[in-house]
Amino acid sequence: MLPSPKIGPLRSVVYRIVIACVLLVAVVAAVYLDRDGYKDNNGGQLSLLDCFYYATVSISTTGYGDIAPTSPGARLVNIIFITPARVLFLIVLVGTTLEVLAERTRQDWKLSRWRDRVRDHIVVVGYGTKGRSAVKTLLSTGVARDSIVVVDPDPRVVAEAAEAGFVGVVGDATENSVLRQASAHLAREIVVATARDDTAVLVTLSARHLNPTAGIQASVRESENVQLLRQSGADHVVTSSEAAGRLLGVSTSQPNVGEIMEDLLEQGRGLDLYEREVRVEELGKPIRAVREPALALVRDGRTMPYDSKACRELKRGDRLILVKSTHPENETDEDEVTGA
Template sequence: MRQRPRLPPWVSLLFRVTLALVLIGIALAGHWYGREGLRDNVDGRISFIDVLYFTTVTVTTVGFGDIVPVSDNARLFDTFVVTPIRLFVWLIFLGTAYDFVLKRTWERYRMRGIQRTLHDHVVVAGFSDSGMEAVRELIARGLDPARIVVVDESESALACAIEMGATTLEGDATRNAVLEAARIARAESVIVAAGRDDTAILIVLTARRLAQDVPISVIIRSDDNEPLAHQAGANVVINPASFAGLLLAGSTRGPHIADYMTDLAAHDGQVALKERAVTADEVGQPLTAITTGIGLRIYRGGEAICFGDPATAALQADDILVEVVKRR
């Protein structure tokens, strides 16, 4: 389990420096108190400067031999007090160097390496319950988890995404720099599940500004905000409450309607909805003549045309077809 550090980095650095100085101060006090057990091989006198010099040299190294402990008490103090202090001080310095220099350098190097390989991936902005279910469904449908980039500010949410195998990026998805770091311009699609409509719409605006041609799907919980999400640039706007209401209303007409709708949407159902472009050999044929599945609807010039409409009697080259296919 991980939690966000409660102290800012400069406070952590100050604490480590203070701890190192306290440990050195303990060694200095001990040497000064037992200075009669030390011998200066240069002038034979032990002053405070000599004790300060001997302490810093002994804590940071094993000493140079110009000042040495000669009494048993001084040698025991160096053995059981100064030596552990030396190890602790070195661990503090090494840990600080790792946290503030090496770790950040290594993370930046890893991030650049991951960014170089990101292409045709799916960016999931927000790892709420809906975002988590979307990632789980994508993986169940065969998408490589490494091609999913989850952007969120919550470390606990990102830890869960990492357990699922996804690539994670900690940050605010409403900011340009964060989405640029996720290489949104090279993404295959974007899923926005921020949990709040205002945040979701702002993410859509930012994403559309950075990636004009990438499909964006967003979850909006208020009917009034659905037009705003479309205006912001979302290709697909999903309202979980409205969809659940449709299923509930449909179930009153028959107990199996909601079950079939769930079957269409889930990865483990017997049938599935598929969207594709009309092939060259299908041009001119009616929608009912396709052999890959059961044609339900075509999209022509942005207009939805349902089966049975006279316009579906002859498919055109630019039509987008929605069909029901049997899942393998």
Template sequence: MSMQKPVEQRTPARRLKPSPRKGRLLHVRSGLSPEKTLLVRITIVIALIALVIAVFWFDRDGLKDQIDGSISFPDVLYFAMITVTTVGYGDIVPVSQTARLIDAFAVTPIRVFIWFIFLGTAYELVVQRIVEEFRLSRIQKQLHGHIVLCGFGHSGLIAAQETVAKGHPADRIVVIDGSEDRIQVAADAGFIGLLGDATSEETLTKACVGQAKAVIVSTGRDDTTILVILTVRHLSAATKIVANIKQEENIKLANLSGADLVVSPPKIGGYLMADAVDSQHATPFLCDLMSAGGRMVLTERRAEPDDVGKTMAEIDAGVVVQVHSHGRNIAFTERNRYIVQPNDLLLIISPPQSGEEAEPW
């Protein structure tokens, strides 16, 4: 069974509407690893110090050693180091106008810049990590019954919007993506953003997938999606997994990997387009039915005590189109004969609840 060729996930076509509260970034890292970042900054500092040494060496006649009166290369090296890191001790001083101008307008800015590098590195590699780990632990304590969304491309964005429209709080949705821009968009919209690889056990553990209500996997690539499914299922046997699969031949593989429900947008889109050929209103109605902001909504709920003992047609909460009872699917054609049993799952088409505004088709 073949896997589809890698397809790069596209950036969302539009930004989510920002929430009044400032978004939270659960975990943000630089594009470079801490080791590479440190190496780059050390290289910059060494280059700047070498520049100062070279400038002072070529203008060594403008310096005076208060002890022996002569300036050697070790004296220049010593003076450059203490001048860059401090303001000097007074044993070697600039005496010429040129040397003083160089120290004022060249060395002093370099000294300030190097100190900014030191302070920035200390913040990013030590302070920021401590702060992020503290924030991470606080947020993790509150994560239970949340939704984890792996992939924030166009499909993931729509899934997040619809989830919020159906009543799930935005700050109870953890978005995982490898793009810092997408994570920032998610955070600005009120979601919890987690910058990282959704196939990584470490990243999924930080998102608390074991306590999640569901994990939606929409990475844009079937091979990556299946790997995420396998990793999530390894970490949690009970968490519900909903996966977005593009190629039909990979649907079975996603199911075997542990997905509870597989959605194939190209396949669904094909059905809708085929319906649109011979009908004018069927496709808009189905799209409206799938949207939380439509004129009609499709809901799934357990049979209530008042529903038990009635036929599907007698339930007045809406139009019961299907019943799931003890592993069986009771079709709409049985609506006048099937008697609803306790613990049955009802699929009901009904108008939106009062106060909800329906969007036009």
């Protein structure tokens, strides 16, 4: 499901029903006011029920012929009013079907074009609390909306994601076919934010099978499942329940520290963590010589704290985990924020 502004289906149907009812009532009124100009084969003057009957069979093009206009005025009304109303009524009815077909064709065409050009995007499996927070953080770090694909089994959730500007896929992400619809085999990163740990394991297995090179970031509720996620192919695993518990504990015993930790978790407010490669002028120097506050060093896939012996001399290819302030007065240069 691609993002597109549109009127909701229920509202669209109600709108068409209202138009059809207005047309029907208008025809009934026109016939009833000139009921003397119509002939009923059963004899007698037309009643209000007869007028409703004639209006219904006329604008629906059924036309049994048992009631017919006989006077010049009634025939003129049929020519200049009832016939156009009949055409408009048919347009309202057929238009609903045509709109559905046109919308489906347009969506299929847009989806085909998207699949032809999508590369290095991010697939977010699960658009609940964790998935929404992950997407919010991605947007705050500069990731474009059209490069995020949301996968969720709930059509309403996917529709909400599409309205927010994301590409959405409805289905069970444990199935390879659903992940292929999201082009997970071409994705740069895959975020697994499902509600259940067993589902997260199955999604990770399927995603890693389809895309051996993508980075897979997964979330679990229980720490005992972390190793299982890693064995399934996840590069990083976050334990949501224990992380929240630790933050609560720190906030209780050390409220100021807890506030800073919470600040770091919310991208774009106060203090943020970011990663960049060591610059040429920093090679051979200790990590303490770096201008920005440095917390850790990543070398050969290993993350080491700032006081590790390896941090005494920075080498080519090292990456630094730094802290930056998002306060306008303390913003660093753009190249320092984005990295070399």
